[in-house]
Amino acid sequence: MSDELRVAGLTPLTTIDFPGRLAAVVFLQGCPWRCSYCHNPALIPPTAPTPWSWEQVIAFLGTRQGLLDGVVFSGGEPTLQAALPDAIDAVRAMGFQVGLHTAGMYPERVAAILPRLDWIGLDVKAPDHRHHGIVGVQGAGPRVHATLEHVLASGVAHECRTTWHPSLYGADELLALGQALAEAGVTHWAVQPARLDGQPEARVPPSLVHEMSARFDRFCVR
Secondary structure, eight states: OGGGOOEEEEEEEESSSSTTSOEEEEEESOOSOOOTTOSOGGGOOTTSOOSBOHHHHHHHHHTSBTTBOEEEEEESOGGGOTTHHHHHHHHHHTTOEEEEEEOOSOHHHHHHHGGGOSEEEEEOOSOHHHHHHHHSOTTHHHHHHHHHHHHHHHTOEEEEEEEEOTTTSOHHHHHHHHHHHHHHTOOEEEEEEOOOTTSOOOOOOHHHHHHHHHHSSEEEEO
């Protein structure tokens, strides 16, 4: 049931988390991965105390009907929570479009909710063989690859995002990843330079920006 949803936070208004829409972001508690550059570590423990109830979120959204276009479920990892599909249905019933941010670790769960979504942002953190070293879980790469296949087959509007630093893997592998995503049918790709303690700032090579801008309908460095 959606009233069991564990809500870690709420952003009342965003123009950047759901492309082309004014949206609220609902952050859900819990994530099974341990990325070294995680910018939201407080959301990792699934049983940590949460400041919001789902009833409070619904009450807030009720005051924004006609003002907001959509609601984005983010995290943490929102697909970790079994109550997510019911929560999506509740939001849609209020007249909002629905977006999802996911790292893709549960392909079948994502496949089950894709028909309910208007947009999905999928984190593709690395080439398959590098994925487990970044997230701390064996077999992570094939899971994300399977999720990507579900997303592309669904026809749901999407964006793939890659957080990158040269200490994680080289620019040549980042380029190869972008080429593979484009060949698979991804239309939008964003590269987000990671900030790592004690490491120089990541700089995406201009040559990669030039080539990727020609391969995707939309490519950006954030």
